[in-house]
Each structure stands twice: as C-alpha cells, then as structure tokens.
Amino acid sequence: MNYEKAVSNIRGELKSYIQKNNIKSLILGVSGGIDSCLCAALAKPVCDELGIMLIGRSLPISTNAPDEIERAKLTGKVFCHNFEEVSLARYFNELIYINPDYSNSNMQTLENDEELKNFKIRNGNIKARLRMIYLYNLASLHKGMVLSTDNYTELMLGFWTLHGDVGDYGMIQNLYKTEVYDMAEWIVENECKFIDEQTAITSTIEALATDGLGVTNKGDLGQIMPEWTGNSRDGYKEVDKILSSFLERMEYEMETPLDEKNPVISRHLRTQFKRNNPVNIPRSLITK
Numbered sequence: 080m081n082y083e084k085a086v087s088n089i090r091g092e093l094k095s096y097i098q099k100n101n102i103k104s105l106i107l108g109v110s111g112g113i114d115s116c117l118c119a120a121l122a123k124p125v126c127d128e129l130g131i132m133l134i135g136r137s138l139p140i141s142t143n144a145p146d147e148i149e150r151a152k153l154t155g156k157v158f159c160h161n162f163e164e165v166s167l168a169r170y171f172n173e174l175i176y177i178n179p180d181y182s183n184s185n186m187q188t189l190e191n192d193e194e195l196k197n198f199k200i201r202n203g204n205i206k207a208r209l210r211m212i213y214l215y216n217l218a219s220l221h222k223g224m225v226l227s228t229d230n231y232t233e234l235m236l237g238f239w240t241l242h243g244d245v246g247d248y249g250m251i252q253n254l255y256k257t258e259v260y261d262m263a264e265w266i267v268e269n270e271c272k273f274i275d276e277q278t279a280i281t282s283t284i285e286a287l288a289t290d291g292l293g294v295t296n297k298g299d300l301g302q303i304m305p306e307w308t309g310n311s312r313d314g315y316k317e318v319d320k321i322l323s324s325f326l327e328r329m330e331y332e333m334e335t336p337l338d339e340k341n342p343v344i345s346r347h348l349r350t351q352f353k354r355n356n357p358v359n360i361p362r363s364l365i366t367k
Contacts, residue, residue, distance in 0.1 A: 104223030111147035119158035135159030207243030237350025
C-alpha cells in the first residue's frame with residue numbers, strides 16, 4: 080500500500096464529510112492503543128485546517144492497566160485539542176449489579192473457565208456501552224461526531240461490542256490490523272516533528288493490543304491464539320494472513336476446503352451475527 084496516498088485520501092474524505100454535514104467537532108475515545116492513537120494522528124490535521132476541535136477522552140474502568148492509561152494521556156496531550164481522563168469506574172460498579180450472577184459472591188461461585196470467560200465478556204460489554212453513552216452525550220453537547228476506532232480485522236473477528244464501541248465514522252474500518260501498524264509507522268517516519276508525537280505513536284505500536292475490557296491477560300490475541308508468546312504486531316501478521324486468505328476464497332467462491340476449526344476462521348464465523356445486526360424480516364416474507 081502507498082501509505083502517503085492512503086493517509087491523504089483518508090484525511091480528504093474526512094474533511095469532505097465534515098463540511099458536507101456541518102459537523103462542529105470530532106469526539107474520540109482514547110484507549111492507549113494503536114487504533115485510537117492512529118485515528119487521533121489522522122484527524123488532528125483535518126480539525127486544524129477546518130478550525131474545529133478534536134475532543135479526546137480516556138475513560139478507564141477498573142481493568143485498564145496503568146501503562147494503557149499513560150499512553151492514552153500522551154496521545155491526548157499531543158493530538159487532541161481538548162482532552163480529559165474521566166474514570167467511569169463508579170458508574171460501572173453501580174451498573175454491574177445488572178449482571179445476573181454478580182450477587183452470587185462475585186466470580187468465586189463460577190464453576191468453570193467457560194462461565195468465568197462469559198462473565199468477563201458480559202462485564203466488558205457493560206464497559207463498552209457505558210463509554211459510548213459518555214462519548215455520544217459529549218458529541219451531542221458539542222454538535223460533533225463520534226469517531227470509530229475499529230479496524231477491518233476487529234470487524235471481521237467481532238472484537239467490538241454491539242451497541243457499544245462502534246462510532247459513526249470509521250477512518251480505518253477497512254484497514255487490516257497489520258496495515259494500521261504500518262500506517263502508524265509511516266506517520267512517525269514522515270510527519271512527526273516532535274519527540275512526544277513520535278513517542279505517543281511508537282509506544283502504542285510496541286504495546287500489547289488489548290480492548291481494555293479484561294477478558295484475557297494476553298489481550299485480543301489471547302482469545303484466538305492463547306499460546307502466542309511474541310509481540311502483538313507479529314501475532315496480527317499471522318492472524319491477518321489467515322483471515323485475508325479465507326475472505327478472498329469466500330469472495331471468489333473458490334472450491335478450497337475451509338479449515339473451520341482454525342481459531343481465526345472459527346471466530347469469524349461465530350461472530351457473523353454482529354455484522355448482520357439488527358436482523359429484520361424482509362417485507363416480502365411478511366406480506367407473502
């Protein structure tokens with residue numbers, strides 16, 4: 080990919096969309112990860128040119144590690160015009176009681192690993208939806224638009240929460256995770272003039288890729304490659320190789336055996352419901 084041209088195209092499309100829809104600000108959830116950091120670096124020059132604010136918020140909730148929070152602060156400092164860290168732990172601790180098994184002496188009564196994992200996923204979904212409540216309220220206040228920070232790999236593997244961390248405008252939604260890393264590196268090498276900018280991006284490139292929801296202690300890769308011991312960037316090279324090959328075969332309907340037991344392919348197939356939501360009965364079936 081020609082990343083100079085791709086970066087220019089992304090910014091040009093974002094600028095046109097903002098102008099066409101009279102958007103007054105951009106709202107970004109800053110996690111301390113590579114995706115939100117890249118989105119901030121892509122959006123800031125557009126906001127500067129149009130004279131609107133890029134409003135960033137770090138929204139830690141209990142399972143966010145200190146290094147994640149520090150990276151989020153640096154991203155917010157160097158790329159956002161308005162940035163704050165707002166802990167939502169208090170509100171999560173109140174909402175967690177809607178989790179049916181929470182009252183049973185918390186996680187201690189969960190009988191097996193599968194129940195514990197399911198418990199953590201449900202808690203993670205509450206966190207993602209709580210963050211979006213905050214960000215969308217902020218967007219309404221500032222006549223803005225919430226930016227999506229999802230990439231194509233996450234979309235295809237369901238690493239996002241329905242009615243939660245989705246956003247309204249995806250600059251990197253159609254980039255594989257490996258392309259996100261490569262684009263971020265291109266920006267470091269070609270655009271960053273200050274040490275803080277370089278550090279903000281490179282620290283997220285080198286960090287463990289995680290959704291911050293606490294489902295596993297090995298980040299996102301822990302859910303599909305639990306035995307992986309390398310860094311996240313190299314792990315995602317393997318994931319994207321498997322995923323892109325599978326999707327290409329599907330697109331061209333090639334008569335190639337599909338290894339549905341592969342954890343990457345299996346997760347893609349299991350999360351199809353997320354990419355087809357809501358399910359609506361066709362009018363033709365209602366009126367037949």
